[in-house]
Amino acid sequence: MKVISVSSPSSLWTTIRSVGVFNIGCSFIALWAFVKVLRALRWRLKTTQLRGPPRTSFVYGVLQELASSKDGGEMYERWATEHGVAYMIPSVLGQTRIVLCDPRAIAHFWARETWTYVLTPLSLVLQESVVGRGLLWAQGEDHRRQRKALTPAFSNTAIRKLTSVFYDSAYKAKCAWDIAMESSKDGDAIIEVQNWMNHISLDTIGIAGFSHDFGSLDGKRASVTEVFDTFGNNQKASVLNPGLLLALAFPVIIKIPNKRMNLVKKLGVAMEEISNELFIRSRREKDANTSGRDEEKSIIGLLINSEGQDAPLQMSKEEVVAQMKVLLLAGYETTSTALTWALIELSRHLDAQTSLREELLAFGPDPTYDQLKANLPYLDAVVHETLRLHPPLREFTRVAAEDDVIPLSEPVRTESGGMTDSISIAKGTLITIPVAAINRSSTIWGPDAKEFKPGRWLTEGGISGKAKEVHGHRHLLTFIDGPRTCLGKDFAIAEFKTVLLVLVKNFVFEMRDGSDTPSRSCEGTFIPSAGCWRGWYWGTLRVRRYE
Incomplete structure (x- = not known):
């Protein structure tokens, strides 16, 4: 042997x-x-090479310019005017992205998201660090299963039952503001509206989603709120910093301990703790009240049921807690930021504020959920005009998991000078959708696209023909579309309308130092971003009672 x-x-x-x-x-x-x-070489041979802006930095491409711009959406729109509805931009360390500004191309993209077009490695790492392996992180079959399990909690029937919760939070804020104005000599008050909108949203999602009152409107400080505020106030936590831009090429960079990643981990830990606490308490209450059936249709009820062994769409405990973290994160800032922008725009456009108040007062008592949807057209117009101009998610990038061909509604010129009405995409190609740029594009929405004009939603020709080609809720990309369309869209809009209705009926809003008070938008943020507004009068308004 x-x-x-x-x-x-x-x-x-x-x-x-x-x-x-x-x-x-x-x-x-x-x-x-x-x-x-x-x-x-394979990417270059299989991907249609398009024109685009020149590389201004070998390390960052043009991304640093986008990050430092006051309006990155305007840059994307200008490049679309120069190079066509699909073009390439230089990214970090020699990488290239394809930018889609064409409704037909974006509709094709939506239809294949989570399968052909998936989260980038950096997005996966960041999502998992903050909210775990829940709906935002999942892709393909896992995403479909988790979404299907959560859908009943966001139906019209479910939200209709929650309308009273929205009103309760709004009226709590109203009472607190009334007290502040009673102690004012001039009968008005300088109010940091963003902070109050955060409190309203957090308490609302706590009660509506988890039957838990965080009490932030009563002055209580939840641990998750403290971490959100710390993260927002820290300038080094900016999403668009040079280190994170390099992480687009080397995701391992964000694993290196630093002040920013320590804050991200702290945020994740805080949400993990509160989510686990809410989950354990709710499961205990459910076990003690086996006769109750309504709880099964609530968000926390559905999550608890999905953990059971016999659940048809079973989720692991890790996935259940991740869904709760997503709801907490979205509940804290997304709707609250939109509400603040609505009040800022109404403070800048007092005629629109007056028109809205007249409609609300003429209607009379507080409307029901169905009346909010159908009977207050100017309120609906103000809400959607705000969502058009100020989408919380300014842009997003996906990577192609397989080869694809994307059709275009109009031909574009290639790098070699030819014309094409479709573009070939090789596996590994980065695709960017500039949400804010398309929502405010003059080509799509007309010459007044940058203006706050709620009336465009009320007239027959107010929405241009090109805008009607955009696939998404009310022709907007604000809530995305396709498999990843925002599951809480109707919940957010109902809360948005309810809070705005109560506040505008009872108060008059003005810019703190006049209509020319500066403000800016925070580009590309997802994690709470209150810190980027410091020093820009962000959300600080002069408020007085409406008599």
Whole structure:
């Protein structure tokens, strides 16, 4: 029998040393570079090469310019005017992205999201760090299963029952503002509206989603609120910093301990703790009240049921807690920021504020959920004009998981000078959808696209023909579309309308230092961003009672 000798670890190390660690290292680097070159060649051969802006930085491409711009959407729109409805922009370290500004191309993209177009490696790492492996993180079949399990909690029937919760939170804020004005000599008050909108949204999602009152409108401080505020107030937590831009090419960078990632981890831990606490308490209450059936249709009820062994769309405890973290995050800032923008726009456009108040007062008592949807057209117009001009998610990027061909509604010129009405996409291609740019595009929405004009939603020709080609809720990209369309869209709009109705009926809003008070938008933020507004009068308004 032939004996095969196996080298001992010490002899193996001796062999490695004889070859040379440096030589082995060089071989691995050469192999890595060779694979990268092959992938780059395949990408270039299989992807339609389009025109676009020149690279202004070898390291950052044009992303640093976008990050530092006061209006990145305007830059995307200008490039679309120069290069067509689909074009390429230089990204970090030689990478390239394809930007889609064409309704037909974006509709094709929506239809294939979570399968052909998936989250980038960086997005996956960030999502998991903050909210875990829930609906925002999941893709493909996992995403479909989780979404289907949660859908009943956001039906019209479910939201109709929650309308009283929206009113309760709005009236709590009203009472607090009344007290502030009673102690004012001039009968008005300077109010940091964004903070109050955060409190309204957090308490609302706590009660409506988890039957838990955070009490932030009563002055209580929840641990998750403190972390949100710390994150927002820290300038180094800005999503668009140079380190994070480099992480687009090397996601491992964000694993390196630093002040920003420590805050991200702290945020994730705080939401994990409160979500676990709410989950355990709710499961205990459900076990003690086996006769109650309404709880099964609530958000927390559905989540608890989905954890059971016999659930048709079973979710793990990790997935259940992740859904709760997503709801907390969305409940804290997304709707609250939109509400603040609505009050700012109404403070800038007092005629629109007067028209809205007249409609609300003429209607009389507080409307029901169905009346909110159908009987207050100017309120609906103000809400959707705000969502058009100020989408919480300014842009997003996905990566192609397989080769694809994207059709265009109009031809574009390629890098070589030819014309094409479709673009070939190779696996690994980065695709960016500039949400804010398309929502405010003059080409799509007309010459007054940058103006706050609620009336456009009320007239027959107010929405241009090009805008009607945009697939999404009311021709907006604000809630995305396709498999990843915002599940809480109707919940958010109902809350938005209810709170705005109560506040505008009872108060008059003005810019703190006149109509020319500066304000700016925070580009590309997802994690709470209150800090980017500091020093810009963000959300600080002069408020007085309406007599």
